[in-house]
Amino acid sequence: MPDTPFLAVDTARLDRNLATVAERVRAAGLDLRPHAKTHKCAEIAARQIDSGATGLTVATIGEAEAFAAASPGRADLFIAYPLWVTPGKGARLRALAERAALRVAVDSAAGARQLAAELHDTGVTVLVEVDSGQHRTGVAPAAAGEIAAAAAELGLEVIGVFTFPGHGYGLGDARRTAAEQEVTALTEAAESLRDNGIEPRVRSGGSTPTIAFAEAGVLTEVRPGVYPFNDAQQVELGSGDFADVALTAVSTVVHRTGSRVVVDAGSKVIGADRPAWVTGFGRLLDHPRARIVGLSEHHAVIEFGDDAPAQSIPDPGSVLRVVPNHVCTAVNLVDDLIAEYPDGSTQRWPVIARGANS
Missing domain, CATH: 3.20.20.10 (Alanine racemase)
Structure with missing residues (x-):
């Protein structure tokens, strides 16, 4: 990986x-x-x-x-x-x-x-x-x-x-x-x-x-x-659900305090879009109740909730998959997408139109 x-x-x-x-x-x-x-x-x-x-x-x-x-x-x-x-x-x-x-x-x-x-x-x-x-x-x-x-x-x-x-x-x-x-x-x-x-x-x-x-x-x-990808906006709109999300930001937990963790994917990876009607700066694919409550350039702060079982809260070193709010802006931030195939193999797909804004 x-x-x-x-x-x-x-x-x-x-x-x-x-x-x-x-x-x-x-x-x-x-x-x-x-x-x-x-x-x-x-x-x-x-x-x-x-x-x-x-x-x-x-x-x-x-x-x-x-x-x-x-x-x-x-x-x-x-x-x-x-x-x-x-x-x-x-x-x-x-x-x-x-x-x-x-x-x-x-x-x-x-x-x-x-x-x-x-x-x-x-x-x-x-x-x-x-x-x-x-x-x-x-x-x-x-x-x-x-x-x-x-x-x-x-x-x-x-x-x-x-x-x-x-x-x-x-x-x-x-x-x-x-x-x-x-x-x-x-x-x-x-x-x-x-x-x-x-x-x-x-x-x-x-x-x-x-x-x-x-x-x-x-x-x-x-x-x-x-x-093709769907995103957190589509999930919250009801035009898709988590099972339809095909693109995620793979990130690592770098800090934990109680029910709050920090991962190494910030606005320079998942984008900063947050319409007023969404419930956070993104969602977690495998933890639907968690919310991203804070976002900086290289980190996202995720709150699992005080009622979350302690064993369900990931420790530092754990890998989490973040669903961006707006997938279009997230893709424009990277040079390549990592395509993951069902057999476990991967391939780099270049983002050929990255930054083609004029």
Whole structure:
């Protein structure tokens, strides 16, 4: 075993998660275009394609470059955020378009002008982003047709609309409500495109918390990211449980005082994300009642509770598996994932898009 801390992938759980979601999406009559910003790893991308994914979603041009370079064939990539295309970014996108089928996003006429100035003759296709309730990027659904028409007049091929129901990350009915608002927004946006003479062949949405509610009809594809690994957020949301967690930070107990222990995996390994609705800085895979109550750069403080049997509290030298709150940020902190196979063998999987933030 490598020195702790490190991020380990249980390949049996990983493959089960990939198969489960692929079958669910296929049964719903949808295309699966998973978001590779979660794993940033060529080995996992290949497994997703092999399980039926039609292509990959990425967050940045840098991620697209990494996966295009790693693809054994012509990659099919969607950069799912509105880009402000400078000449430098335009040159990178033109080079990408020669090696991959490339989709990009717009949510303003000004952004479409920037895009068209660099990419109008490259075969790159365009989706208009609409805001379905997260209130981050995206145009109001009723205005999607206006943006699409502006892009088309500039020589861009507009093929549809997309949204991200990120406000589904919440307790109670947040997941279902966000999925319903996604359908409403995409329905209105699609009609807006049709009113402007553009058929929205692609109507893209979905996230790991909301795909349980996705149905064919308005949606044509979904773009979940976290599902290969799952994380503490998914466990607490109810969109997964500990048996579905495939990535953990393997760490060593370095200190114990009563029911409180400290491990050698801090924010520089598991990330520092802690939404207000989660119950700690992460969870323990094999100790569901324990909570991470303190986090520094290289250590996590874990409270087992005063009522925990003394023999259940690990002593220094014990190895614990920490489930990060947000697996995407944890993966971006390491150079390699340690893949653990059912026969006990291991393999290093490079995180090829680590730090590809532009």
